[in-house]
Amino acid sequence: MTTTTAIAKADRRTVSGSTPGAARGPRRPGRIRRIGLPYLLLLPALVLELLVHLVPMVMGILMSFKALTRFSIRDWSAAPWSGFDNYKISVDINAPAGEALLHSFWVTCGFTVLSVGLCWLLGTATAIFLQDTFRGRGVLRTLFLVPYALPVYTAVITWAFMFQHDNGLVNHVLHDQLGLTDKPSFWLIGDNSFIALLTVSVWKGWPFAFLVVMAGLQNIPKELYEAAALDGAGMWQQIRRITLPSLRPVNQVLVLVLFLWTFNDFNTPYVLFGKAAPEAADLISIHVYQTTFATWNFGTGSAMSVLLLLFLLVVTGLYLLLTSRRRKTADV
Amino acid sequence: MSSTSPARPRSPMAAPRSFLWARRIFLTLLTGFVLLPVYVMVSSSLKPLEDVSGTFRWLPSGLTIRPYIDIWSTVPLAQYFMNSAIVAGAATVCSVVIAVFAAYAVSRYRFRGKRVFTVTVLSTQMFPGILFLLPLFLIYVNIGNATGIALFGSRGGLILTYLTFSLPFSIWMLIGYFDSVPRDLDEAALVDGCGPLGALFRVVVPAAIPGIVAVAVYAFMTAWGEVLFASVMTNDTTRTLAVGLQGYASQTEVYWNQVMAASLVVSVPVVAGFLLLQRYLVAGLTAGAVK
Numbered sequence: 001m002t003t004t005t006a007i008a009k010a011d012r013r014t015v016s017g018s019t020p021g022a023a024r025g026p027r028r029p030g031r032i033r034r035i036g037l038p039y040l041l042l043l044p045a046l047v048l049e050l051l052v053h054l055v056p057m058v059m060g061i062l063m064s065f066k067a068l069t070r071f072s073i074r075d076w077s078a079a080p081w082s083g084f085d086n087y088k089i090s091v092d093i094n095a096p097a098g099e100a101l102l103h104s105f106w107v108t109c110g111f112t113v114l115s116v117g118l119c120w121l122l123g124t125a126t127a128i129f130l131q132d133t134f135r136g137r138g139v140l141r142t143l144f145l146v147p148y149a150l151p152v153y154t155a156v157i158t159w160a161f162m163f164q165h166d167n168g169l170v171n172h173v174l175h176d177q178l179g180l181t182d183k184p185s186f187w188l189i190g191d192n193s194f195i196a197l198l199t200v201s202v203w204k205g206w207p208f209a210f211l212v213v214m215a216g217l218q219n220i221p222k223e224l225y226e227a228a229a230l231d232g233a234g235m236w237q238q239i240r241r242i243t244l245p246s247l248r249p250v251n252q253v254l255v256l257v258l259f260l261w262t263f264n265d266f267n268t269p270y271v272l273f274g275k276a277a278p279e280a281a282d283l284i285s286i287h288v289y290q291t292t293f294a295t296w297n298f299g300t301g302s303a304m305s306v307l308l309l310l311f312l313l314v315v316t317g318l319y320l321l322l323t324s325r326r327r328k329t330a331d332v
Numbered sequence: 333m334s335s336t337s338p339a340r341p342r343s344p345m346a347a348p349r350s351f352l353w354a355r356r357i358f359l360t361l362l363t364g365f366v367l368l369p370v371y372v373m374v375s376s377s378l379k380p381l382e383d384v385s386g387t388f389r390w391l392p393s394g395l396t397i398r399p400y401i402d403i404w405s406t407v408p409l410a411q412y413f414m415n416s417a418i419v420a421g422a423a424t425v426c427s428v429v430i431a432v433f434a435a436y437a438v439s440r441y442r443f444r445g446k447r448v449f450t451v452t453v454l455s456t457q458m459f460p461g462i463l464f465l466l467p468l469f470l471i472y473v474n475i476g477n478a479t480g481i482a483l484f485g486s487r488g489g490l491i492l493t494y495l496t497f498s499l500p501f502s503i504w505m506l507i508g509y510f511d512s513v514p515r516d517l518d519e520a521a522l523v524d525g526c527g528p529l530g531a532l533f534r535v536v537v538p539a540a541i542p543g544i545v546a547v548a549v550y551a552f553m554t555a556w557g558e559v560l561f562a563s564v565m566t567n568d569t570t571r572t573l574a575v576g577l578q579g580y581a582s583q584t585e586v587y588w589n590q591v592m593a594a595s596l597v598v599s600v601p602v603v604a605g606f607l608l609l610q611r612y613l614v615a616g617l618t619a620g621a622v623k
Contacts, residue, residue: 126358149602151556203366292462
């Protein structure tokens with residue numbers, strides 16, 4: 001992420017000799033400014049991240065240990081401690097709340113794996129197919145970015161219209177025109193809602209994968225392809241032996257980012273289904289929102305969010321560990 | 333659509349037939365998938381209400397621009413538009429300026445806590461929005477009660493919230509971008525008597541304009557499209573488009589032609605801006621995020 005040579009140079013200039021980075025005190029008047037400056041530059045970002053992200057997060061963790069009702073929420077810090085009660089409610093899979101949370105967790109996992117996988121697949125295939133110049137390439141490239149550029153709610157509202165039972169395009173095509181279904185299906189309630197959600201999520205998400213992979217392709221030196229062609233490797237072989245392996249570092253970042261965005265996605269189901277999602281598409285973010293704001297179980301909702309954060313932390317940590325190890329062994 | 337003109341072939345060999353056919357089929361299907369909602373949006377926005385209430389029709393029974401006139405009176409769309417523009421615009425400007433400062437510090441200086449800073453800022457990307465929605469709501473209400481600064485329900489509160497959403501990614505991308513600007517350039521400026529800020533604004537920022545544009549586009553789109561916080565933290569006068577667009581449903585009926593017309597009106601400025609500036613985003617991704 002940072003260029004080590006640049007840091008080394010900066011190091012030589014600002015910190016002369018002694019322990020690196022340890023600003024024990026100014027030796028010359030000019031040094032105060034120099035060492036204070038980076039902190040000064042970081043201050044706005046730091047204050048804002050503290051105010052909007054870190055302090056609320058700490059508050060959220062505290063709230064998860066309290067018995068909060070809609071009456072005690074106004075003065076939440078005075079609410080009584082309830083220890084791990086909220087967590088017990090959340091993870092007790094024999095009780096309704098825990099059972100529903102577990103269900104929602106599995107739905108979210110399935111949804112995330114499918115959505116990220118399909119987005120990656122579509123994005124990579126498109127980037128590779130658009131790597132060479134051909135007539136119409138520029139137009140297609142611009143066109144494919146439209147789903148990414150559309151504001152989430154306008155795109156999802158349009159899909160919601162297409163999935164309407166009586167006046168939607170999907171039922172018109174599947175039932176009226178192709179006759180594939182006996183009667184018009186419901187897409188925004190019942191089991192089909194999972195398919196609807198996945199379709200919208202992939203439609204909206206794949207261009208980001210396309211953008212990132214396209215950027216990654218530009219870093220592959222042309223000589224590699226030329227050498228491979230001289231050795232007699234065909235197009236498909238070049239893709240398998242050169243393009244895909246070269247994309248590995250890009251993919252590692254891409255998959256992680258897609259995973260975090262998809263797993264936490266709130267906007268898509270919220271606009272598609274409204275405040276309460278059907279059971280088959282009850283993503284965890286909507287589920288926690290519902291617990292917190294519709295049934296006013298603020299403490300339990302907070303506990304669920306903390307569990308969600310812990311899960312994301314563990315998965316991200318494991319992922320980073322695995323990918324960095326593989327990178328190291330690949331270097332040897 | 334895809335006849336090959338080997339202007340700059342990747343390899344000296346011509347692409348085999350199987351590849352060309354796979355490409356043709358794949359790109360045709362994908363184009364259909366991508367364009368389908370766009371077609372529905374455009375065509376439905378020009379249909380009379382009977383057309384969008386009954387069975388779906390590929391072609392309208394009659395073209396009308398009535399929905400485009402009605403959208404402004406069914407809901408106060410102009411007001412929502414204004415709110416969204418102010419919130420997203422202010423959040424973008426603040427976020428870019430703050431990210432430039434932070435990225436410059438990380439890219440050009442060595443200081444204690446640097447790693448902690450970058451890791452902390454990046455990990456906020458991971459937080460589920462739902463975790464800090466309620467606490468943030470309480471913080472804003474309490475700040476309002478204590479100081480009289482209305483954050484909850486105001487545009488200010490939303491601006492403050494949104495600008496932190498794009499900040500981590502912006503800082504990350506700009507660090508990469510600033511790193512790719514040769515250090516000698518701003519060192520020369522320092523030798524010539526510029527202060528560190530002079531070097532930043534006269535040398536580093538101009539050299540990193542594509543990255544900064546990319547970050548601005550990203551910040552604007554993030555703010556323009558956000559739904560969750562907009563629906564909780566706004567009131568009648570500060571409501572943004574994300575929430576306001578839900579107003580086209582009456583008790584008995586959804587005015588789908590108006591919904592589609594409004595969606596189109598709301599989307600056009602962002603999509604046009606994005607498509608104009610997208611090459612900067614690709615360049616920014618290449619230099620920053622993808623390494």
